[in-house]
Amino acid sequence: MKTSMHLKKLRPSLMVAILGLLLGQLSAAPVISQVQFPSQVGKYSKFEVTFQIGSSVAQNVQWPYDASPPAGVPAGTGISVDVLFSPDNWTTTYAQPAFYYQQFLDETRDGKPWFYPTGGFSWNGRFSPNKAGTWQFKIRAQDAGGSSESGPQTFAVTESPHPGFVRVSSRDSRYFEHDDGSHFVGLGYQASNLTETGFRTMQQNGIQLVRMWWTADSIFGSQWNPYVESRNSYLGYLPRTGLFAFTDNLTGQTSIKMRIDYEPAGNTDWFDGCRTLGVWGTPVEVKPNTDYRIKVTYRGFNITGPRNAAYPKYGFVVKTGGQVNTSFEAGSGTVLTNHGLDTPTSWGTLDGSWNSGGYNFLPYFFFVMENVTSGEVYVDTISMREDLGGGNYGPEIVHKPSMEHQNYFQQHSSYLIDKVVMWAEQYGVYLKPVILEKAEKIMRKIGFDGSFAGDNDAFFYGDYRNVTKVRWLQQAWWRYLQARWGYSPNIHSWELCNEGDPVSDRHFTMTDEMGKFFHSRVFGVPVGNGDGAKAAYSHPNAHMVTTSFWHSLPSDLFWANTRFPNVDYADVHAYISTGWQHNPAHETDAALYHLDYSADCRSNLDYFSAQRSLKTKPVIRGEAGIDRVTAQIENPDLARDVQGTWLHNYLWAGLDPGALHELYWWPNNRENQPGPDGQRGLHEIYRTCFDFLRTLPVNNGHYQDLQAGSSSQALRVVGQKDLVNGNAHLWIQNKQHTWRNVIDNVSISPASGTITLDGFSANSDYKVEWWNTYQLIVPGVSFRTDVVTASSTGMLTIPVAALVTDVAAKVVKANGSTPPTAPTGLSVTDIKP
Numbered sequence: 001m002k003t004s005m006h007l008k009k010l011r012p013s014l015m016v017a018i019l020g021l022l023l024g025q026l027s028a029a030p031v032i033s034q035v036q037f038p039s040q041v042g043k044y045s046k047f048e049v050t051f052q053i054g055s056s057v058a059q060n061v062q063w064p065y066d067a068s069p070p071a072g073v074p075a076g077t078g079i080s081v082d083v084l085f086s087p088d089n090w091t092t093t094y095a096q097p098a099f100y101y102q103q104f105l106d107e108t109r110d111g112k113p114w115f116y117p118t119g120g121f122s123w124n125g126r127f128s129p130n131k132a133g134t135w136q137f138k139i140r141a142q143d144a145g146g147s148s149e150s151g152p153q154t155f156a157v158t159e160s161p162h163p164g165f166v167r168v169s170s171r172d173s174r175y176f177e178h179d180d181g182s183h184f185v186g187l188g189y190q191a192s193n194l195t196e197t198g199f200r201t202m203q204q205n206g207i208q209l210v211r212m213w214w215t216a217d218s219i220f221g222s223q224w225n226p227y228v229e230s231r232n233s234y235l236g237y238l239p240r241t242g243l244f245a246f247t248d249n250l251t252g253q254t255s256i257k258m259r260i261d262y263e264p265a266g267n268t269d270w271f272d273g274c275r276t277l278g279v280w281g282t283p284v285e286v287k288p289n290t291d292y293r294i295k296v297t298y299r300g301f302n303i304t305g306p307r308n309a310a311y312p313k314y315g316f317v318v319k320t321g322g323q324v325n326t327s328f329e330a331g332s333g334t335v336l337t338n339h340g341l342d343t344p345t346s347w348g349t350l351d352g353s354w355n356s357g358g359y360n361f362l363p364y365f366f367f368v369m370e371n372v373t374s375g376e377v378y379v380d381t382i383s384m385r386e387d388l389g390g391g392n393y394g395p396e397i398v399h400k401p402s403m404e405h406q407n408y409f410q411q412h413s414s415y416l417i418d419k420v421v422m423w424a425e426q427y428g429v430y431l432k433p434v435i436l437e438k439a440e441k442i443m444r445k446i447g448f449d450g451s452f453a454g455d456n457d458a459f460f461y462g463d464y465r466n467v468t469k470v471r472w473l474q475q476a477w478w479r480y481l482q483a484r485w486g487y488s489p490n491i492h493s494w495e496l497c498n499e500g501d502p503v504s505d506r507h508f509t510m511t512d513e514m515g516k517f518f519h520s521r522v523f524g525v526p527v528g529n530g531d532g533a534k535a536a537y538s539h540p541n542a543h544m545v546t547t548s549f550w551h552s553l554p555s556d557l558f559w560a561n562t563r564f565p566n567v568d569y570a571d572v573h574a575y576i577s578t579g580w581q582h583n584p585a586h587e588t589d590a591a592l593y594h595l596d597y598s599a600d601c602r603s604n605l606d607y608f609s610a611q612r613s614l615k616t617k618p619v620i621r622g623e624a625g626i627d628r629v630t631a632q633i634e635n636p637d638l639a640r641d642v643q644g645t646w647l648h649n650y651l652w653a654g655l656d657p658g659a660l661h662e663l664y665w666w667p668n669n670r671e672n673q674p675g676p677d678g679q680r681g682l683h684e685i686y687r688t689c690f691d692f693l694r695t696l697p698v699n700n701g702h703y704q705d706l707q708a709g710s711s712s713q714a715l716r717v718v719g720q721k722d723l724v725n726g727n728a729h730l731w732i733q734n735k736q737h738t739w740r741n742v743i744d745n746v747s748i749s750p751a752s753g754t755i756t757l758d759g760f761s762a763n764s765d766y767k768v769e770w771w772n773t774y775q776l777i778v779p780g781v782s783f784r785t786d787v788v789t790a791s792s793t794g795m796l797t798i799p800v801a802a803l804v805t806d807v808a809a810k811v812v813k814a815n816g817s818t819p820p821t822a823p824t825g826l827s828v829t830d831i832k833p
Helices: 012-025 196-204 411-427 457-461 469-485 505-519 555-559 590-611 636-640 645-655 668-672 684-693 739-743
Strands: 031-036 040-042 047-054 080-086 094-097 099-109 112-127 133-143 146-149 153-158 166-168 176-178 188-190 209-213 227-229 243-247 254-262 274-277 291-304 315-320 348-355 365-370 374-389 392-396 430-436 493-497 544-546 570-573 619-624 660-664 703-705 715-722 727-734 751-757 765-771 782-789 796-803 806-813
Touching: 031 133, 031 146, 047 133, 047 153, 080 112, 094 112, 094 469, 099 411, 099 469, 112 133, 112 392, 112 411, 112 469, 166 544, 196 411, 209 660, 254 274, 254 365, 291 315, 315 348, 315 374, 365 374, 411 430, 411 469, 430 469, 457 505, 469 505, 493 505, 505 544, 505 555, 555 590, 570 590, 590 619, 590 645, 590 660, 636 668, 636 739, 645 660, 645 684, 645 715, 645 727, 645 739, 645 806, 715 751, 727 751, 727 796, 782 796, 796 806
Parallel strands: 040 153, 188 209, 188 660, 209 430, 430 493, 493 544, 570 619, 619 660
Antiparallel strands: 031 047, 047 112, 080 094, 080 133, 099 112, 133 146, 133 153, 166 176, 227 274, 243 254, 254 374, 274 365, 291 348, 291 374, 315 365, 374 392, 703 715, 715 727, 727 806, 751 796, 765 782, 765 806
């Protein structure tokens, strides 16, 4: 008896019955075969092995095997497949989970990516070896039928210049660094253009870190699923899912279905009377001039009609053409299926066909209550497959065919993320994905006992450190993340959720448990269950973890709390409007906006860390934006700043000791407004700042606040110094040179003065390398070097004359001596030809 390895969508009662039958008939362990792999890869490059597994009794190949899962999860349903790696003939072994992979044709049509399923599947294992030499691997599989292990295979790893994964610096934990100890600068923003062109632009301009929402790709869970209601109603920032915990009157079992409802008063119920496929997300690919079979499985109740007697047919249908607001009406659009009516004693189906004509992508398809006066349906699955004739059909083309979104990982968007990660690796960009949605409706409806219950965010965050059904499903997702993308050094970290509850101990505990899982448990290494139990295991492909909150920086409760040692860095969201400082001056002064929050976050986190004898953490401001104290919308006047002064000052203020890594939220001005080079977009502003920063070893453990003195109140000076090695860097700004003054054509008075730095070697010479922060022709080239001699008390005195905008400098030990000259003429921006 052969069991298909394709993911099957079965109603719970049928799944249990079939599982029991299979377990009674099959006892053989999984069979591993057709193993293919490269003979050589570079250090920190992807090693990918593909293989097949046969004779498995698993009913869901995307779930791990668990003989004793929590209540609500059927035992023994899945299969656990891991690839074991060793660089030293099995003295050391690293386990990396494998995953079930769907194959796609990969083309571009109509100017868009076109990924069409081939019907081929394989098991894949991905790993990035962290040292050169001879490595071995073997494959291990376990399901309810038993376990098996392949024989060892060998591959070679060559040296490469890759710096490795990103970690918290072991020498200065305000910063991140690579495995090789080099500083990770991490200039970046919220991702908006994740095409290869977008990644190339990032590389060209020193943009290293982007935050992206993988939840929006709807790989796992129900939020942002592709079936959009006709009214496009939202709950906060999330669209309504239309999902409902449906109890089958025939079996008494409850499962998730999509409810479509029409009331006698019209489309007035909470649940919409129409759901549309094709409005958002990646479009469904089709082959032109091809026949497709449509099949929808549903239960219908209380369906009455017709509303328009001129059209006698009524019911639940699939249709295309016309407009969504008229899709309820008979005669609008083209009906593609039968009219579904009540199904009191069994599951019903809509059956139909459609020819794609000249389309490469599916047009809008409406799943709608047509011409009814009332009624409701509960949709289980939606399927479209190529009609091959003779009762044969091609692979499923609908990206999310089952409404039980919690039970599988969507393969189409997974393949798209494969491409995104590949481009990130190719162009040296690092990704900070948000991996769960705090308002995930399915997980807020599954109680701690595994049964469906009323909506409660506690169910999502979990029963503290106990593994409930929801936590089990989340861990299955985390395992998939590590298996498919965890190999990549260009995953900066995993962010649990966007703006979760900032005072919830359940949220805090869940994040720490995620840290335990990603740092240790996913690799098969146990960790203590209680508070304060740290995962000490070191895996070469492990990543950092964090979360984010809708307000504040709860250092006392969470970031610097000894109960939660498995969270790697702090994340704060603070727009001018939503932050706690409420300073109107931030609306006009982007540098001050950064500096105030950087200093506040650093002092807060450092204080509570020191109180608990903990190392401090890096801090990323995962969302920020220049809006107004009274309104969370980007200040529209920024569009008038055609030189991007706001972004320039915002970035260069980052030379401060607070080390707040900034990820600006709004993309419009950054992507579309002209900058100093006169071209669309402000990306080049990042380039010069990156070139200045990338050679600074600020993670070496010796840097401290510059504590510069200034003879002029008109000058702002920020920076740091390394007195062990005699180095310093600083940014000097004329405080009047704000973006608001620039767009308002305010006359800026040149500022002059002397900058003093103490703590240097007495009577020693130091080179001051001046950088034009606006230099675009040859980015990052300094324009003059002076030599300054420290006084007998170790004081450096640096003159600045007639500064209209800003300037940066690096200070290093030097030989010889020439009198310093105050830089002048610093208000001119060199423009690319």
